[in-house]
Amino acid sequence: MSTISKKDPSARDSTSHPASYNPQTPTTQSRNTYSPFTTFPFRTWHAIPGLPQLIVNLVFSIAAVFYSVLGLVTLFSLIPLGVFKSVWSTLIHIFGNKKATAAGRGRRCVIINGANSGIGAALVQEYANEHTHLILLARSKDRLSEVSSTAHKLGATVNTHSLEFLEHDQIVALKELLVKVDREYGGIDIAISVTGITGHREDVVGRRGPTKSADESEPLLRESYAHITQGSEWGATTAERMIRVNVEACSAFILTCYDLMKLRQAKHLPHNKKRTTRKIVIVASSAAYFAPANFALYAASKAFLYSLGVSLVSIAAPFDIQVTTVTPGFIESGMTQTMLATGMTTPHPTLGHPQKMARAIRRGEERGDVMVAWPVIEVAGLFGARALSPLVEVLGRWIGMATGSAGWQNIGYPYLQHIFRNR
Numbered sequence: 001m002s003t004i005s006k007k008d009p010s011a012r013d014s015t016s017h018p019a020s021y022n023p024q025t026p027t028t029q030s031r032n033t034y035s036p037f038t039t040f041p042f043r044t045w046h047a048i049p050g051l052p053q054l055i056v057n058l059v060f061s062i063a064a065v066f067y068s069v070l071g072l073v074t075l076f077s078l079i080p081l082g083v084f085k086s087v088w089s090t091l092i093h094i095f096g097n098k099k100a101t102a103a104g105r106g107r108r109c110v111i112i113n114g115a116n117s118g119i120g121a122a123l124v125q126e127y128a129n130e131h132t133h134l135i136l137l138a139r140s141k142d143r144l145s146e147v148s149s150t151a152h153k154l155g156a157t158v159n160t161h162s163l164e165f166l167e168h169d170q171i172v173a174l175k176e177l178l179v180k181v182d183r184e185y186g187g188i189d190i191a192i193s194v195t196g197i198t199g200h201r202e203d204v205v206g207r208r209g210p211t212k213s214a215d216e217s218e219p220l221l222r223e224s225y226a227h228i229t230q231g232s233e234w235g236a237t238t239a240e241r242m243i244r245v246n247v248e249a250c251s252a253f254i255l256t257c258y259d260l261m262k263l264r265q266a267k268h269l270p271h272n273k274k275r276t277t278r279k280i281v282i283v284a285s286s287a288a289y290f291a292p293a294n295f296a297l298y299a300a301s302k303a304f305l306y307s308l309g310v311s312l313v314s315i316a317a318p319f320d321i322q323v324t325t326v327t328p329g330f331i332e333s334g335m336t337q338t339m340l341a342t343g344m345t346t347p348h349p350t351l352g353h354p355q356k357m358a359r360a361i362r363r364g365e366e367r368g369d370v371m372v373a374w375p376v377i378e379v380a381g382l383f384g385a386r387a388l389s390p391l392v393e394v395l396g397r398w399i400g401m402a403t404g405s406a407g408w409q410n411i412g413y414p415y416l417q418h419i420f421r422n423r
Helices: 009-014 026-030 051-095 118-127 141-153 168-184 219-224 236-266 293-319 334-341 354-367 376-387 390-402 413-421
Strands: 108-113 132-138 157-162 190-193 278-283 321-328 371-374
Touching: 051 376, 051 390, 108 118, 108 168, 108 236, 118 132, 118 141, 118 354, 132 141, 132 168, 141 157, 168 236, 190 236, 236 278, 236 293, 236 321, 278 293, 278 354, 293 321, 293 390, 321 354, 321 376, 354 371, 371 376
Parallel strands: 108 132, 108 190, 132 157, 190 278, 278 321, 321 371
Antiparallel strands: none
């Protein structure tokens, strides 16, 4: 691992981030393969939409145009205020105390859930300095050790905790740990939720238990219930695992931190004492806006986090708790490397660098942004797709699946090229 000097912050970018890489076995991958022709939603006469359904979709499209125009008018009216805030913030940054600590308590307490690879590891580098105590939570002890070593070199004090959120008792342990951290460090200043999994990983979609692979299951089960027990993206077990990590564990982290922050902030209310702003950062995904049909489980779990985040903005406001929701595009990480191994057609050079993503998150948090989206152009395309009527949305999700934008080799663009070459 590269050695990073405190005197050379630019060296942060050159540090390699440990990757959580676990591609599927051929057996698992074959069970996630769909033909673009058999999955076309309107391939039968019965499936072709009738006039009543078309009229409803037309009404929805008109409503989308109306609200888009209303949104533009609202944004243009806020531009002068936004310009003033940016100028004022810049002046404060130049002439003020750039390294302000947390309410005079010494080092601020920053806790990052999912800190061992990708965006999480990059965020550790962004927040690590001599004014910060980092609490790092993740699954892999080895990668946590590597990331914490980098944070120490940047001047931060660090505690690490290894948790496996696929196990329910570890989510209970997470809540207990957060209460302990809040008590020990006089409150949590910034809580960042990054952790998440996709169904592309063999240890998620391809196993029947905590350690047992689906490919090792009993022959009777393998033959009789293969569609349930072996590597099905749509299996109930896979959905349960993904919901446990992406929804249950993340919401436990976010809302427990919110409750603890709220209690500390409320202590200042009776006496009108000045309160420091505490912050929650929720890393969702641009897939929350729009995603291929075969990416549904991940997209739905991230849509939950996105909805939770934007709703918490108003709920947390009375307590001076700032909530920022992040919707990254495709970022270079163990997750995207695993997706590429399953045939994802997104070109590797177009993947965003995790350190740039982390820097965008930190700057957005410091500015008090409600949402951080990066790369902006990529995310904007998916956000705009939210305006599609349901019929066109179904078609769009099929196109995303048929072109392999979410992976699974044989349904991707290479497969279509093979078909066209042999016509």
